[in-house]
Amino acid sequence: MEEMKFEEAIGRLEKIVQQLEEGEKSLEDSLKLFEEGIKLSKFCSGKLEEAKKKIEILTKSDKGEAVTKPFNLEEEIEEEETDS
Numbered sequence: 001m002e003e004m005k006f007e008e009a010i011g012r013l014e015k016i017v018q019q020l021e022e023g024e025k026s027l028e029d030s031l032k033l034f035e036e037g038i039k040l041s042k043f044c045s046g047k048l049e050e051a052k053k054k055i056e057i058l059t060k061s062d063k064g065e066a067v068t069k070p071f072n073l074e075e076e077i078e079e080e081e082t083d084s
Helices: 004-021 028-052 075-081
Strands: 054-060 064-071
Touching: 028 054
Parallel strands: none
Antiparallel strands: 054 064
């Protein structure tokens, strides 16, 4: 599954959900689909967590130079609230 792309995993997960919602599968097949769905969900969550860690925001230093810093959602929300 590591070689699978995020978009492929999401697409497969959507198909699994659709198949389970149809309710036409046997209990055994439904459980297999559910297990696969759980694995895909964990895979996607991991990929999103990796992406979150890589996100950086381009900002300017006190000297006016462009610098990068790690993205921190809480910090961004606080800055928006103080700017308002």
